[in-house]
Every structure is written in C-alpha cells, then in structure tokens.
Amino acid sequence: MIIDLRSDTVTKPTPGMLDAMMRAEVGDDVYKEDPTVNALEERLADMFGKPKALFFPTGTMANQTALKLHTNPGDQVICDSNAHIYHYEGGGASFNSGISCKLIDGHRGMFTAQQVIEAINPPDFYHSPLTKLVEIENTANRGGGSCWDFEELKKIRTVCNEHHLGYHLDGARIWNALMAKPETARDYGQLFDTMSVCLSKGLGCPVGSVLIGDEEIMQNALRIRKILGGGMRQVGYLAAAGLYALDYHLDRLGDDHQKAQDIAKVLSGLDSIKSVAPVETNIIIFELKDKNNDAKFLNTFAEKGVKLSSMGSGKLRIVTHLDYTNEMHDKFLSVLKQL
Ligand SMILES: *Cc1c(COP(=O)(O)O)cnc(C)c1O
Numbered sequence: 001m002i003i004d005l006r007s008d009t010v011t012k013p014t015p016g017m018l019d020a021m022m023r024a025e026v027g028d029d030v031y032k033e034d035p036t037v038n039a040l041e042e043r044l045a046d047m048f049g050k051p052k053a054l055f056f057p058t059g060t061m062a063n064q065t066a067l068k069l070h071t072n073p074g075d076q077v078i079c080d081s082n083a084h085i086y087h088y089e090g091g092g093a094s095f096n097s098g099i100s101c102k103l104i105d106g107h108r109g110m111f112t113a114q115q116v117i118e119a120i121n122p123p124d125f126y127h128s129p130l131t132k133l134v135e136i137e138n139t140a141n142r143g144g145g146s147c148w149d150f151e152e153l154k155k156i157r158t159v160c161n162e163h164h165l166g167y168h169l170d171g172a173r174i175w176n177a178l179m180a181k182p183e184t185a186r187d188y189g190q191l192f193d194t195m196s197v198c199l200s201k202g203l204g205c206p207v208g209s210v211l212i213g214d215e216e217i218m219q220n221a222l223r224i225r226k227i228l229g230g231g232m233r234q235v236g237y238l239a240a241a242g243l244y245a246l247d248y249h250l251d252r253l254g255d256d257h258q259k260a261q262d263i264a265k266v267l268s269g270l271d272s273i274k275s276v277a278p279v280e281t282n283i284i285i286f287e288l289k290d291k292n293n294d295a296k297f298l299n300t301f302a303e304k305g306v307k308l309s310s311m312g313s314g315k316l317r318i319v320t321h322l323d324y325t326n327e328m329h330d331k332f333l334s335v336l337k338q339l
Pocket residue numbers: 057058059060061063084085137140141170172173198200201209
C-alpha cells in the first residue's frame with residue numbers, strides 16, 4: 001500500500017465519477033455547444049452569485065487569464081511573497097501579461113489591508129509601475145492551508161475600491177476554506193471581481209478549473225483563454241467530473257481536515273520535529289530540527305511506502321485528500337509513532 005501525501009492532486013477519479021464522465025452529453029465547446037460544460041459554468045456562477053464562469057484545463061491558465069484581464073503590460077499586481085502566481089506559474093505573469101509582482105511579506109501567506117495600502121505605487125509618480133490588481137490565495141498553499149479572516153478581505157476590498165484596483169481570488173482550495181469557515185460561496189462572490197476555483201484538488205477531478213467573474217471583465221476571458229491555447233472541444237467529459245464532484249465530494253472535505261489535525265497532533269510530539277504550523281484545513285507544514293535532513297526524512301518514509309513533499313530548508317508538506325483512506329490514515333499514524 002502506497003500512501004501518497006505529496007498533494008491533493010494525486011487522486012484518481014472514483015468509479016462513480018468515471019461513470020458520470022462516460023455518460024456525459026457533449027458538443028463543441030468552442031461553439032459553446034457543450035451542454036455539460038455549460039451546465040458546470042452555470043452551476044458555479046450561480047453558486048458564487050456571479051454572472052459568468054468559464055471552464056479551464058488548469059488553475060494556472062485560469063489565474064493567468066485573470067491577470068491578463070486586469071492589467072496591461074508594465075502594470076503591477078500586489079500579492080503575497082508565497083503566492084502561487086509568483087512561485088508556481090512558471091513566471092507566467094511576466095511571460096503572458098508583461099506585468100511584475102509587488103510582493104508583500106505576509107504571515108502564513110496572508111497580509112493586511114494596511115500592507116496593501118503601503119504596497120500601492122503612487123499613480124502620479126510616473127517612474128513606478130502602475131498598480132492595477134490585488135491577488136489573494138484562499139486557502140494559502142505555502143501558508144500551510146491557512147484561511148483568511150473575512151473581515152480583512154473586506155477591508156482589502158475597500159482599499160481596492162478607493163484605489164481603483166482589481167481584486168482576484170486564487171481559490172484553488174476555496175472549498176477547504178468554505179468548509180473550515182462560516183462564510184458562504186456567495187460571500188466570496190460579492191467581494192471579488194474574479195476568482196479561480198480548482199476541481200482537481202480536494203474535489204478529486206482528474207482535471208479542470210473555473211474562472212468566475214463579473215460580466216464586463218469576463219467578456220474578454222474567452223479570447224484570452226483561446227490565445228493561451230485553451231479553446232477546447234468536447235470537454236463535457238471533463239466538466240461532468242466537476243458536476244459529479246460538486247454533488248458528492250464537497251461535503252466530505254471535513255474528513256480531510258480531521259485527518260490533518262490527527263497527523264499534526266502526532267507530529268508535534270516527535271523529537272525530530274522543531275515545529276508544526278497551525279493546521280486549519282488539509283495541509284500540514286512542519287519543520288525538522290535538522291535543516292539539512294529533508295532528503296533523509298523523506299527517504300525514511302519512502303521506504304515505508306509513504307510519500308511526502310519537501311518545501312526546502314527543512315520544511316516538509318503533507319496534504320490529505322479523497323484517496324487517503326481511513327486504513328492509510330491508521331497505518332501512517334502508526335508509522336509516525338514508531339519514528
Ligand atoms: C494548484 C494550485 C493552482 C492551480 O494549479 P494547476 O496545477 O495549474 O491547476 C493555483 N493556485 C494554487 C494556490 C494552487 O494550489
């Protein structure tokens with residue numbers, strides 16, 4: 001039995017999901033004639049209370065499209081120094097949109113409205129890039145699956161309004177935040193101009209993300225997706241997985257969160273571990289006492305059939321997910337306790 005805790009992207013479609021995919025009604029989505037894609041887009045738009053949604057192959061492409069929709073070459077986006085758009089999208093912000101990132105040194109992937117104000121370049125000072133967009137990530141991946149305080153997000157919205165900035169949410173794991181916190185999808189819809197959500201993380205789909213947003217800004221999203229090479233044909237088979245996941249895989253995310261809590265508790269008691277970051281959702285980030293011990297630690301687990309991932313300099317990451325069963329959980333906890 002291999003226990004793969006590197007990411008929540010390692011899941012494989014369940015028999016029920018595969019069945020739903022096989023039964024999907026499809027059409028050419030470039031003509032907007034795929035009924036299943038249309039149904040998924042309508043469902044997510046409605047869920048977040050926004051007029052428009054567009055299906056994407058990846059979260060990266062959805063975020064990259066959003067960056068392009070909000071900016072012109074030379075402009076700047078404000079984001080956390082741990083942001084996915086900065087670290088893990090291949091430098092796409094500069095490659096696709098010709099923009100730079102103004103990084104905020106936040107706390108666990110999150111920052112304050114005051115820090116946003118301080119990061120805005122004065123528009124009348126023509127030497128600086130024009131600040132056009134604020135981007136936040138919820139949950140924050142490199143922040144350890146941390147969830148934003150909704151009151152702070154509202155304050156940032158006010159700052160965006162006052163400074164005429166766009167507001168984009170990278171909601172790859174918004175489902176986890178919605179499970180962990182009292183806010184609803186519509187609360188998020190009211191706050192952001194655009195948001196990307198992933199179907200291929202906690203929800204367990206093989207592929208798929210959706211960009212959701214306001215009418216005016218989304219008018220150009222179809223064109224940008226095309227330019228990025230994301231015009232797709234009979235992708236209702238993939239959208240069907242998304243619809244299935246919304247029906248059957250949303251409510252179970254609490255299980256992943258509980259398992260993450262159990263793991264964090266055992267980890268905190270281990271001699272070789274310096275600290276475990278607070279666990280709010282399905283991600284556990286912990287630090288080894290010996291900074292140079294990553295590879296050895298990972299190997300020890302690999303030999304026992306457990307895969308974890310390293311974040312560099314003694315920090316390791318564990319992510320719980322749909323394919324991490326109760327049986328695996330018991331086994332992993334006992335492996336940890338024997339360490
Ligand atoms: C996974 C992820 C994405 C999108 O990644 P893709 O692999 O391109 O789907 C975007 N933002 C965050 C925070 C993520 O974790």
